[in-house]
Amino acid sequence: MNAQEQKPFAVVGERLPRYDGADKVTGKAIFGPDVALPGMCYGFILRSPHAHARILSSDTSRAEALPGVYAVVTAADLPPAESADHRYARDNTFASDKVLYVGHAVAAVAARTPAIAEQAARLIAVEYDVLPAVTDVLAAMRDDAPILHDDMRTHSLAGHGDKPSNVASHFQHLKGDPARGFAEADVIVEREFHTATVHQGYIESHATVATWSDDGAPSNGALTIYTTTQGSFSVRDHVVWLLDLPMSNVRVVPTEVGGAFGGKNTSYLDVPAALLARKARRPVKITMPRPDVFLATGPSSGAVFRVKMGATRDGRITAAQAELYYAAGAYPGSPVGSGANVMFGPYVIPNGQIDGYDVVTNGPRVSSYRAPGGTPANFAAETLIDELAEKLGLDPLEFRLRNHAREGDERLDGGTHGHIGGIEVLQAAQTCAHYTAPLTGPNRGRGVAHTAWGNWGGRSSCALNVNGDGTVNLVTSSVDLSGTRTTIAMQAAEALQLPPERIKPSVGDTDNTGYADVSAGSRTTYATGIAAIQAAEDVIAQMRARAAALWDVPVESVAYARGVFASGADLRFTFAELAEQVTGSGGSVGSIANVDVAEWGAGFSTHIADVEVDPETGKVTLLRYTVVQDVGQAVNPAMVEGQMQGGATQGIGWALYEGYAYNEKGQMLNANFLDYKIPTALDVPLIETVIVEVPYPQHPYGVRGVGEPPIVPPPGAIANAIYRAAGIRPDHLPMTPAHLLEKLGVIES
Amino acid sequence: MAIVYIPPLMRDLTGGRDKVSVPGNTVAQVIQALDTAYPGVKARVADGDHLAPGVAVSVDGVIARLGPRAPVKAGSVLRFLPVIEGG
DSSP, rough: OOOOHOOOOOSTTOOOTTTTHHOOOOOOOOBBOOOOOOOOOEEEEESSSSSEEEEEEEEEEHHHHTEEEEEEOOOGGGGOOHHHHHHHHHHHHOSSSSOOSTTTEEEEEEEEHHHHHHHHHTTEEEEEOOOOOSSSSHTSSTTTSSSSSSTTTEEEEEEEEEOOOSSEEEEEEEOOOHHHHHOOSSSEEEEEEEEOOOOOOOSSSSSEEEEEEEEEGGGOOOOOEEEOOOHHHHHHHHHHHHHTTOGGGEEEEEEOOOOOOTSSSSSSSSSHHHHHHHHHHEEEEEEEOOHHHHSSSSOOOEEEEEEEEETTTTEEEEEEEEEEEEEEEEESSTTHHHHHHHHHBOOOOOOOOEEEEEEESSSSOOOSSSSSSSSHHHHHHHHHHHHHHHHHHHHHHHHHHBBBBOOOOOOTSSSOOOSHHHHHHHHHHHHHHHHHSSOOSSTTEEEEEEEEEEOOOEEEEEEEOOTSSEEEEEEEOOOSSHHHHHHHHHHHHHHHHOOOGGEEEEEEEETOOOOOOOOTTTTTIIIHHHHHHHHHHHHHHHHHHHHHHTTTTTTGGGGTTTTTTEEEETEEEHHHHHHHHHHHHSSSOOOEEEEOOOOOOOEEEEEEEEEEEEEOOOEEEEEEEEEEEEOOOOHHHHHHHHHHHHHHHHHHHHHTTTOOOBBBBOSSSSOOOTTTTOOOOTTOOEEEEEOOOOOTTTSSTOOOEEEEEEEESSHHHHHHHHHHHHHHOOOOOOOOOOHHHHTTTSOOO | OOOEEEOOGGGGTTOOOSSSEESBBHHHHHHHHHHHHSSHHHHEEEEEEEEEETTEETTTTOOTGGGOBBBOTTTEEEEEOOOOOOO
């Protein structure tokens, strides 16, 4: 066989340009803030200036009287809550009795212009009884901490707490006998880590336009929402839940998305815009100012970790133990569960215990952020892994390899590892150009970190319609955050055995597509790709049947290969020829596949960082950075590399720059992109990538999720490089110059 | 009979047993059977007709989206886990 014949795929694996690329670089693409409707007015949300306060009274009369104002809404306009979760979601839309963070919405105004709306909102008189606030997770757990929710009791499988607490829940994973494991260890390391709250930092703000059908009875009419979101159906479900509407009466049209990273899984503006539009009897647009994005949308948790690990002289981990404390913000729901899964995820831990705590604090309720909860947990664990390797005199990658899990090994949560490629990733890292190159010079060091990330499957839908000229329209309900309409179309083209330019993909809305979960959890190319393949296989089956009918031969005799249907030696149709025939007689061919993918392949990633630390200023310069990752099968390697580089860049920001700064009143001090620094091209070297392909057997082409794993290892890799460069082990994120200078003894804490 | 792995924080109810077998064709029926055999289980894993907030259940290694209504086969393996989300 020659190399061409050995290639398993015709389309999958090619570096094709994105279908949406030209529109996005030329400004033609329609993003959330671009949407405008005839007769539209503008909404503005009044937010709390206090981190914790009781609302004593609220007077909207002056706002309502201002010329140009069409509507004012508050929590009183929302239907009553029916459960605790419902109440939390309702109160996070508009505070009812208490505000729980600076930026908490208390009212909204719709007016003829944005300026009038804001002016009117400032006329709303809210009287507060200011209460003590707590933003630190450990402080929130103290007995004397201000209590956010008087009715909250700690939920745990050990039972419910008997007094009010900010600890919403506690869970525990336990395997073997940790005490015995530590007794068997020759080396034990133990540290505490603190990591700051960080934001996803998407460049496009949140924006929504809501409009009701004007049938004379708007309260019973149909609502249409144009919004920037990771999931049109999740927005629909949220709006239906909070406004008590029939699902069929709410249509959500997703726009293009200018960055999300988990932060647009949650709906913030859609319900206020819908309430205002109903009251104003005209379309309402709300665009969130950047400070409000920081203050009032969900960042990731600030967290504290207490971690202990032990190993024998021959480099075997005997025991590991960790306590994870995650700040959830105002309402429960931090990603502490997935943080626990990442903690020692890649390794065989014979004796281990993890305790996770979800703690409410006076901050915005956290949301998902790319591999939610994983990055800070990995920083803590991989620092100790590195320290163990150093104390045992082992190469850090070799130590990880000796302890790495294989298929069938039991995890700490009781589950077992599936078909994973973590060992192949570590081996590729050992032999890559970066790791084998020497690093010389003073104050320089090289560090590595390694992670497992679970990924996701979930519900997806894909429709294919064959046109008379043999082209195919593909419509998916999965919002495209990163080029997924291209990777989904490539899988459809592969299954249809057609050139990719014959497929025209688009993203539909909730009225014209099947259900899809949010585009999150690294699931879209994987799960929606499976839907596309199933729809394509059904299209081919229908086309074979139609060819058989036209030829009057048994369908079993009709073969299909490389775009040609054939039966016997004489009967032959190209795909386009048959498409023309069937569209002209008997109706066109189309198929929709709805899937709920229950199994998926975990992703593994190893990062290598070279740094230089200035011992006088504490500044860290990244000299070289490499990402090695198992992606199963790269559908489009160029886009895979983009995900690996983008994820690593965000992780670098988490490592070195980013963090919410609060004062003692719980007010955020850096709610803008001048004071909240994210990495730019000047801060990050060209990130090298090594794609490892260990196919996942449950996907027809071996695909695994790609987007989340690369954000996880950067802080660990950089911290371990800093240790090699400067002899100090950072234990705070971000690893600012001030933190490093404290560790170096140059300045005092 | 379904096989249920008992989380460490609930083993005070099962006399320290980390794995038990109970009948049931749905997760709800398994929880009810657990509660009959080991009183108190239901109060910890369920909230009325729903799973308790933050609690998920896996059946044969797959998170049961239907929660208490998820089907259970003879020999199925159930685990109670914290809820996980993706970004």
